[in-house]
Amino acid sequence: MPTSTVEDYLKQILLAQQRAAGKLVPTGQIAAELKVAPGTATAMVKTLADSGLVEHQPYSGARLTDSGRQLALHVLRRHRLVELFLVKVMGMDWSEVHGEAEQLEHVISDRLLVRMDEMLGFPAVDPHGDPIPDASGVVADKQLPTLLACALDASMQIERVADQDAAFLRFLDSQGLTPGSTVVVRGREPAAETVTIEVEERGGQVSLSFAAAAKIMVAALREEGSQQEP
Ligand SMILES: [Zn+2]
Incomplete structure (x- = not known):
């Protein structure tokens, strides 16, 4: 079982890669997003590289390997299913579930996750519209326009x-x-x-x-x- 710190790094790198179309993620950016010192992030990225979870290129950044990506997608799956469960089943507001899911994503067992997925009817997106990776780690990530760039008057x-x-x-x-x-x-x-x-x-x-x-x-x-x- 990877530690929750490892899971947090992998998830953060995955999210950054999704935003930057798979480019290397600078360790400075990882540090800023996880609110840790740059030296801490660099040391952790090296550890992840030694475990075969990321590719690390000194001075340019890191990228997930296939096994790192699978682990990260599974964390994201737990996070997003938990968020939806908290909103749909427990009646919480969509503004208050992210913090809870940040904790629970590290502790939910596979058995519980399968049951939650079933209870929710195998959903495709979480309360924020973020796609939920499926059990085999496949995630639909369609590129959508934003309100800043979409057509006017439509x-x-x-x-x-x-x-x-x-x-x-x-x-x-x-x-x-x-x-x-x-x-x-x-x-x-x-x-x-x-x-x-x-x-x-x-x-x-x-x-x-x-x-x-x-x-x-x-x-x-x-x-x-x-x-x-x-
Ligand atoms: Zn969230």
């Missing part, structure tokens, strides 16, 4: 929110900006760095900063009448 469904900050998630909730909601981007103002969004269910408009809009991923909804039967 109905979009919120698919995923790439931020776990509790205050930000509560704000999104208060504005109806949660996965599954339908929104239309009405305008972007570069001078003020704001995006104006209409939230379909509520009918009102809300203004988001460019930074906030960039964290919300959407998919175009098909126009009515253009749906094709398979």
Whole structure:
């Protein structure tokens, strides 16, 4: 059994690789994300390299090996299933489950995980819209446009929110900006760095900063009448 520290490193490297299309992850970045000293991260990355879990290139960074990636995907699977379980079964708010899952992801047994997966109906995404890797470590990772870059004046469904900050998630909730909601981007103002969004269910408009809009991923909804039967 890898220690929870090892699991945290592997998961963090996997998430960074997903954001950077598989490039080497600088150890400085790993240190910053795990809030440890750069020397600590470098030493740990070397240990992981000795165990065959990462490839380490001094001065440029690290990348997961196949076995490191499998372990990391399994941690991510536990994390995301736990989050969904806490929301769906235990009735917790989506803004408060990330911290709990950070702990539980290291201790949930495979047996419990299988049972949770069953109870939830083998879900594909967690409460934030993040894809849940399946039991064999396969994860769907579709690239989606964000509210900063999607088409204007078109109905979009919120698919995923790439931020776990509790205050930000509560704000999104208060504005109806949660996965599954339908929104239309009405305008972007570069001078003020704001995006104006209409939230379909509520009918009102809300203004988001460019930074906030960039964290919300959407998919175009098909126009009515253009749906094709398979
Ligand atoms: Zn989380």
